[in-house]
Amino acid sequence: MAFPLALWFLLSIVIQTIKKDWLDTTLMLLPAPVIVGWLVAVEPMGGFPEYDVSRLHDFAHWIGLSFLALALAVAMFIRLRQRGLKVAVLLIAGLVTLVMVAAFTGGKLSLVPFMLLILLMVGLFLAPALLERRIRRVASSRWLSRRSK
DSSP states (O other): OHHHHHHHHHHHHHHHHHHHOHHHHHHHHTHHHHHHHHHHHHOSSSOSSOOOHHHHHHTHHHHHHHHHHHHHHHHHHHHOOOHHHHHHHHHHHHHHHHHHHHHHTTTSSOHHHHHHHHHHHHHHHHHHHHHHHHHHHHHHHHHHHHHHO
């Protein structure tokens, strides 16, 4: 019951931020592939639901370093004014942190999961832009229908 509620809550927040600017939504979703990457890398048997806290402590420094890199990307994103540079910072930060996860796990994250994480990152990067177009189209059609009445 908690998972569908959390998913609904996340989706409503995503839609609200997309209405403001899709780049903000992309920034908000940027840590998701990194978190999933660390969760996959920490699991010793390749299964997803069972985690060993001691293994998490083994990677604590590297996890902190990857999130420090994300924090620096957020600072750069906020300081930049040009949208093209903001997009570049988001792409580079996502790729760099995923490479950090793969490098710091010492081979625990093989090529296939790494490529899936990159696809997840690209999907989370493109989804807000595509959803923004759809939301704006629906909003403008509602506005036009109200105006014609």
